[in-house]
Amino acid sequence: MNLRKQDIFEKSNIQPSITYRVEEKSENFPLLMKVECNEEEIVAFLDDGRKVSIPISWYPRTRQATLQQLQNYRITSDRYAIH
Numbered sequence: 422m423n424l425r426k427q428d429i430f431e432k433s434n435i436q437p438s439i440t441y442r443v444e445e446k447s448e449n450f451p452l453l454m455k456v457e458c459n460e461e462e463i464v465a466f467l468d469d470g471r472k473v474s475i476p477i478s479w480y481p482r483t484r485q486a487t488l489q490q491l492q493n494y495r496i497t498s499d500r501y502a503i504h
């Protein structure tokens with residue numbers, strides 16, 4: 422039986438992760454200014470004034486993390502990512 426990747430996700434209810442890669446950083450690309458984590462979401466504040474929030478429940482690793490673990494993050498020196 423030959424399954425396509427899409428078939429596997431549909432049958433198992435697994436959501437594929439999406440990764441965006443910035444090939445060339447632009448002056449117009451927003452920078453991370455601040456991050457806040459609570460038991461429900463991770464919130465990123467960008468230098469253009471936007472606030473982006475991501476539910477903790479979307480990701481198995483964050484869903485299992487304690488609040489102390491969630492608050493143990495760092496913004497990369499170029500201010501484009503959170504680790």
